[in-house]
Amino acid sequence: MKESTMEALVQEILDQVKTPELRAYVTDLLLEICQVDTSPFADVSLMREAEDKVFQSLEREFAKLPFPGAHIERRAMNPAIQDHPGFSQLHFTKTESRPQGLSAEETYRDRCNLLYYVPDENGREEKGIALNAHIDVVKPYFPPRLENGIVYGRGACDDKGSVVTMLAALKVLASVLQKAGRRLKRNVVAMCVIEEEPGGNGSLSLAIDRELKKLYDTILVLECCGNNIHPANRGAVWYRVDLSCPGVNLFEMSAFVYEQMELEGRAIKAESRHPLFPQRPVQTCHGQIGHYGEHPSRICGEVAFEICFDGKINAQVQHLIEDGIASALADYLALYGDKTKVNDPTTGKPKVDHHYDLEVLADRLVCKVHGSTGHMGSIMENDGAITKMACLVRMLYRMKGKLRHASGGDVTLKLHDEEETAMLKLEGGQGFVPTHEISEVMERMRRAAVDGAAVYLRLEGNATAASDCVKVSYDKLHNAAFDGDPDSPQMRNAIAAGKAAGIWKEGQEVIGWTVSCDSRLFAFEYPEMPVLTSGAGLLQY
């Protein structure tokens, strides 16, 4: 292709992108597909209907594109994904009357991904470029609205915005090429997939599809990357630790489990020097303990525990507790920073107003620990209440002898307002970069949890084996990290296109994405294939 012709084509693309017609087109289409609630439902027929609705809108638009020989397919979900290590458990299908949830067979019956194929300039479809964006959204759903030309709605950014971007890009390309009497040099496979948010089973069904793979040897996964182009993604696992040991105070034990998991997480971070991840997005987040917390990957903002006395809570007891908490808090703040001294840029107020409240009741003290919540990725800017609480609990546990003496009776630490049960459940997340295999991260965090339980049992003089008291699993999320060549021909092409479009600055550094998404499924299945992640919008909240 002659240079001038290429330049003219690029100019024509840029001109078309700026027209009010295209703006209206993407706005209307985005509003239309955001009207449909594509969040997960235990009643999967609702998902099937919602997906069908969105696919109908997209099929209508794909069908209008003037690419010669292009075709559309609803490719059925393959239930064989359930035997793949990348399969995500179908937790969203569980209900009270159906605690086991549905099988993959039942969940994916008559459900599909939508594919749109464009042949290359010779009419062939092989070794081309795949595009991928997901049509599902997280809960809670809220309907879209248009305000000052901006669409606000669930999925407007993540990731229906990318679905519409993909369609609009193909629309502009089709029209520019038609005018110029040219065709695409490489064939394109556009994938509109389901179920990214519950773990990626939609993309997994396509990733393991060897027939489909013959059609592409590069993939661009569209997510909200602020128009950055990433050849690598961070990984993450969500842990679940079940503590159970007859006759043992599981809450006290959890404080030592957290200590070891924190230490292991910091060691993994220290080992995570990687050129594509200079900022080391390797976080340890404790999201939930018992009935406290919202989500494994959401920093726990509020938690409370009790110090219960058989004896008397006198002035000496109170002084011991206040001094113990102050000392443990000082250690915590030295390590994690004092977020009462850091202002939240959106509110202008401190991230944490004060660290704790202590209430004295007749037979117990209740300590409410305050943190600052946010997504796991922002743990350094926020404050994990569970981690802070565990620090206080370990100190008070060590002071039990003095507290017993001062009060004249036994002392017990327990989670506030928690029913006594034979099992205590802890959930959280651990991030990592491609310096670590996912299996290593899982094993080290598991061992750390067992070691924490062992520390406690030893302090208690209890001979039970810690491994019998701790069960660790990673069912909800287990996303491997991956890295690709930052200087592959595909990256260079993508950057050249980014420059031409004005979204890539000269000298901009290539780094990995600090979030994990469907990209990893393709990178896992085809380690030699360049997997790029890019797209407009930001995942800020």
Ligand SMILES: [Zn+2]
């Ligand atoms: Zn997404």
